[in-house]
Amino acid sequence: MYRSNLPHVLSFINLKGGVGKTTTAVAVAEMLAHELRKRVLLIDLDPQTNATINLISEKRWDELDREGQTIAQLFEDKINLHRKPKFDVEKAIVRGVSTVDGGIARLDLLPSSIRLIDFEERIAMISYNPGFLISPLDVLRQALEPVLERYEYVIIDCPPSLGSVTKNGLRISTGYVIPTIPDIVSTWGIYQIVQNVRSFGARFGRVLEPLGIVATKVQRNNLHARVMEDLFHGRLGKFSEEGVPQPRFFKSRIPLAVDVARGGDADAGLRTLKSKYGIEAYEALHELALEIWALCEARCH
Structure with missing residues (x-):
């Protein structure tokens, strides 16, 4: 049974960029916080900083970075x-x-x-530093220990790789979500x-299973329809060949929508999530957040 005093920590991962991973992670975090009234922390581990700039202004981000x-x-x-540390998790977390x-x-x-x-390539080497007493993959976990219990959900936007930065996120995760465009190139990995x-x-004596696959940037064409049919029936690539069960396929289908790009503008003066994502995308993302919430709650019982 999942410990109720700790948050559900979900990493959003895909090895291919441009699949709507960040948009999906940010939207789920917003839906959980605003619509389901959960206490949520979004951690941006992607050096592209798209999730960060989606949620705060570039000016505020630049101040924090400096x-x-x-x-x-x-x-x-x-x-x-050998240098005096600068990072302070209490100061780094931007609220509201x-x-x-x-x-x-x-x-x-x-x-x-x-x-x-x-720093991606250098993280693995920090264990050789004299006086460093924890695994390089536990850096994020150690930093978050004072604050994790404040939240019910932690959403992690991972970079498109399985390197040391992503593994720091997985080290604290209770599950993960795989956003993908329903085409051959985006699903192969x-x-x-x-x-x-x-x-x-x-390696750490943990069972870390996917919460599911979510179709993103969905278009009304035969290719997307066929790939989603395969995903729905668990027929994705090597899973059937190797006898490993394919992760569940979320019912929600996130459409390709121009409103989503506008929603990342911190100066757009948006008042609601519907105006940020557009009605069709909002409804799909809201449904996805509900699916994720239901699966996480089921793990508690």
Whole structure:
């Protein structure tokens, strides 16, 4: 049974970029906080910082980055133990974020930085630093220990890789979601994700299973319809060949919508989530948040 005093921590992962991973992660976090009234922390582990800029202004992000209050600084501090650390999780977390209505009261953000690119390859080496007493994959977990119990849900936007940064996110995750465009190119790596994450969890004596696959940027064409039919029936690629069960396929289908791009503008003056995402995308994303909430609640019982 899941410990009720800890949050559900869900990583959003796909090895391919451009599949709507960040948009889906941000929207689910906003829906859980605003519509379902849950206390939510979104952690941006992607050095592209798209989730961060989706939720706060570039000016605010630049201030935080200059002050050393982003994820990049957390890892830089651990790499350079001879320097006085700058990162403070209490100062780094931005409270009440979103482009909607001046911010959502229950939604907080731990921002990323493009400087994180510089540290991906060096994270594995920090265990060689004299005085470093924890695994390089536990850096994020250790930093979040003082704050995790404040939240009911933690949503992690991971970079499109299974490197050390993503593994820091998986180390604290209770499950993960795989957003994908329903085409051949975007779905081919899903088997590798599931196998690698399963092996990673086993290293720490944990069962880390996917919550499900969600179709994103869906268009009304024959290819998308055929791939979604295969996903629905569990016929995705190597899963059937290797005898490994394919993750569930969420009922929600996130449409390709131009309104979603506008929703990432912190200065757009948006008042509601419907205006941010457009009616069709809003309804699909709201349904997805409800599906995720129901699956997480079922794990508690």
